[in-house]
Amino acid sequence: MSTIDVPLKALKSPPPPQRPFGRTERPDLWWVQPLLVFLGLGAFVVYSTWAAFQGDFYRFGPYLSPMYSPVLLTTRPGWWPAFLPFSAALLILWAPGGFRVTCYYYRGAYYKAFWADPATCAVGEPRKSYWGERKWPLLLQNSHRYFLYLALLFLVLLAHDAWNSMWFMVNGVKQFQIHLGTIIMIVDPILLGGYTLGCHSLRHLVGGRRDVKGGARKKTYDCVTCLNGVHMRWAWFSLFWVMFTDIYVRLGAMGIWTHDWRLF
Numbered sequence: 001m002s003t004i005d006v007p008l009k010a011l012k013s014p015p016p017p018q019r020p021f022g023r024t025e026r027p028d029l030w031w032v033q034p035l036l037v038f039l040g041l042g043a044f045v046v047y048s049t050w051a052a053f054q055g056d057f058y059r060f061g062p063y064l065s066p067m068y069s070p071v072l073l074t075t076r077p078g079w080w081p082a083f084l085p086f087s088a089a090l091l092i093l094w095a096p097g098g099f100r101v102t103c104y105y106y107r108g109a110y111y112k113a114f115w116a117d118p119a120t121c122a123v124g125e126p127r128k129s130y131w132g133e134r135k136w137p138l139l140l141q142n143s144h145r146y147f148l149y150l151a152l153l154f155l156v157l158l159a160h161d162a163w164n165s166m167w168f169m170v171n172g173v174k175q176f177q178i179h180l181g182t183i184i185m186i187v188d189p190i191l192l193g194g195y196t197l198g199c200h201s202l203r204h205l206v207g208g209r210r211d212v213k214g215g216a217r218k219k220t221y222d223c224v225t226c227l228n229g230v231h232m233r234w235a236w237f238s239l240f241w242v243m244f245t246d247i248y249v250r251l252g253a254m255g256i257w258t259h260d261w262r263l264f
Contacts, residue, residue, distance in 0.1 A: 026123065030121075040236070041114075051246055051250070052067060052087055054087065060181070060248075060249045060260075062169075096154055102144035145205070148201050158189040165182045184248055194238065197223075203221070207220070
């Protein structure tokens with residue numbers, strides 16, 4: 001019998017046996033990266049949750065914490081649940097938070113770090129079948145593009161906050177000045193812009209639906225592709241700069257850090 005006459009099923013080799021969880025032949029320290037991601041994301045989640053429920057110390061001079069921008073309400077509305085502490089951050093953080101949670105890079109990162117799904121390449125997984133994102137609540141991951149639209153709006157709002165950070169009240173008159181906090185506020189939308197404008201969904205939206213041959217569409221596509229190539233770096237730098245900016249504003253509002261040096 002020739003090879004051509006052999007049934008297709010007979011040519012298929014059986015799948016390799018399932019490795020026990022954590023078992024691998026890799027000689028490198030494969031667990032270091034998932035551990036660092038777990039510690040980094042865990043630290044941010046803990047801090048941002050605490051800062052969001054504080055509901056205070058988010059303004060320092062002309063500076064506004066990015067975790068509270070825009071401030072929609074400053075006092076508890078009547079419809080707010082009585083059992084839940086009120087904070088202006090809780091009204092808006094769901095939008096940038098949703099953009100981060102559904103991000104393609106972050107999904108791969110926290111699936112590995114928090115769920116070991118998979119732990120990493122060529123390492124035994126804690127389950128035997130592939131689930132995918134076909135059921136609730138993971139179906140919500142498909143809303144990433146809609147969170148992108150909101151994230152683009154937040155870039156405009158944070159850029160406006162950076163502009164406001166250049167104007168200081170001096171004897172009742174606004175004066176243009178550059179302080180250390182101003183630089184921190186300006187860097188924040190720049191890093192967030194690099195992260196947001198390099199989004200995989202934006203890249204597809206700009207040029208993924210058709211062949212990109214030239215003109216403004218091609219230049220825009222190339223620009224997004226360039227940012228997308230280092231999407232992980234933008235994701236981490238922007239994440240921790242948001243936290244750093246909130247800490248700077250919070251310490252100043254609490255009177256703990258008062259050395260907001262004037263540079264210009």
